[in-house]
Amino acid sequence: MSRRQQDRVTIYEVAKRSGSSISTVSRVINGDPAVRQDNRERVLRAISELGFVPSGAARGLSRRSTGILGFVFLREEYHATRPEDPEWPGYLDVAMRAAEREAERSGYSLLLSGVRPGDEATVTALTGRVDGLMLMDEVLDEEALDRLAERFPAVWFAGRAGARTTVVRADQDAGVRALAEHLLDGPHRFTDVVAIVGPEAVSDHAARRRALEQVSAARDVRVRLWTVEPGSSGAAGAVATRLAAEPTPEVIICVNDEVAIGTVTALRERGLRVPADVAVTGFDDVWIARYVDPPLTTVRQPVTDLAAQAVRSLVRRLDGDSTDGPIVLPTQLVVRRSCGCVP
Numbered sequence: 001m002s003r004r005q006q007d008r009v010t011i012y013e014v015a016k017r018s019g020s021s022i023s024t025v026s027r028v029i030n031g032d033p034a035v036r037q038d039n040r041e042r043v044l045r046a047i048s049e050l051g052f053v054p055s056g057a058a059r060g061l062s063r064r065s066t067g068i069l070g071f072v073f074l075r076e077e078y079h080a081t082r083p084e085d086p087e088w089p090g091y092l093d094v095a096m097r098a099a100e101r102e103a104e105r106s107g108y109s110l111l112l113s114g115v116r117p118g119d120e121a122t123v124t125a126l127t128g129r130v131d132g133l134m135l136m137d138e139v140l141d142e143e144a145l146d147r148l149a150e151r152f153p154a155v156w157f158a159g160r161a162g163a164r165t166t167v168v169r170a171d172q173d174a175g176v177r178a179l180a181e182h183l184l185d186g187p188h189r190f191t192d193v194v195a196i197v198g199p200e201a202v203s204d205h206a207a208r209r210r211a212l213e214q215v216s217a218a219r220d221v222r223v224r225l226w227t228v229e230p231g232s233s234g235a236a237g238a239v240a241t242r243l244a245a246e247p248t249p250e251v252i253i254c255v256n257d258e259v260a261i262g263t264v265t266a267l268r269e270r271g272l273r274v275p276a277d278v279a280v281t282g283f284d285d286v287w288i289a290r291y292v293d294p295p296l297t298t299v300r301q302p303v304t305d306l307a308a309q310a311v312r313s314l315v316r317r318l319d320g321d322s323t324d325g326p327i328v329l330p331t332q333l334v335v336r337r338s339c340g341c342v343p
Contacts, residue, residue: 029128048121075114098307175331176211235262257282275340
């Protein structure tokens with residue numbers, strides 16, 4: 001469907017496609033919990049098929065501002081890099097708490113919503129319940145997000161550089177470059193390197209992989225890539241399998257701190273010492289990274305500041321200021337004992 005055709009889609013067409021009344025479609029859009037599940041599913045399916053986005057003006061005729069901001073993320077069971085422990089207090093948890101605090105300071109409540117990847121219909125339905133949306137990177141692809149943001153206030157949290165929608169993200173490239181240069185040029189000058197990477201579909205992971213490949217190629221160092229696939233038995237199990245099949249590297253660079261901690265566990269189970277036999281690094285600097293044994297060398301993302309900036313940017317859009325460009329916050333290399341470079 002062309003952009004011009006999408007612009008002509010109306011609530012009446014959604015009602016006709018779904019075999020529902022106008023009032024039922026309106027109630028689904030506005031999040032009425034009394035709508036029967038089968039009716040809700042038919043309406044959401046029609047919204048998705050037609051590419052319908054509710055008009056802000058039309059919503060304003062039926063109700064005033066909700067005073068609610070939405071934070072949309074992937075449900076745990078669909079997350080590509082979920083840790084082995086589903087209760088892990090990681091990146092997303094910190095971001096949610098920070099967003100809630102900043103929303104409260106701005107006079108808003110925060111609605112959390114977990115969705116399947118690419119579930120544009122459910123995200124669209126949320127626009128009837130909130131004044132604006134913050135969407136995590138993996139929720140929608142760039143085209144779907146731009147389609148939504150043309151008609152509804154939205155901010156992309158940890159999204160891709162270059163998107164037309166306002167993006168709030170950390171400088172992944174600089175963080176990985178600082179880490180890689182420390183490992184390849186520092187006291188140990190590692191040459192046998194493994195990188196445990198996430199799927200390319202996650203923009204943060206793709207940016208980290210590119211930066212690592214560029215730094216290592218400039219030094220003529222070959223990096224073996226081990227991918228942690230969705231649905232694996234956890235980082236520790238995946239790493240144990242690779243260690244049994246391949247030579248043990250000098251250093252393992254992990255896509256995040258959760259994977260790094262699982263990697264340390266797998267190494268110890270094989271009788272290997274960290275960092276004496278194998279150095280290990282992470283990314284994010286979640287709170288537990290400094291308390292594990294050994295404490296993790298990692299790259300700190302300013303997660304709290306990122307979430308707060310996302311809320312502020314969204315509030316500015318609601319106040320009529322849509323001039324925000326990309327918001328990129330710096331990362332910081334944190335050297336601890338897991339890389340063997342400090343006592």
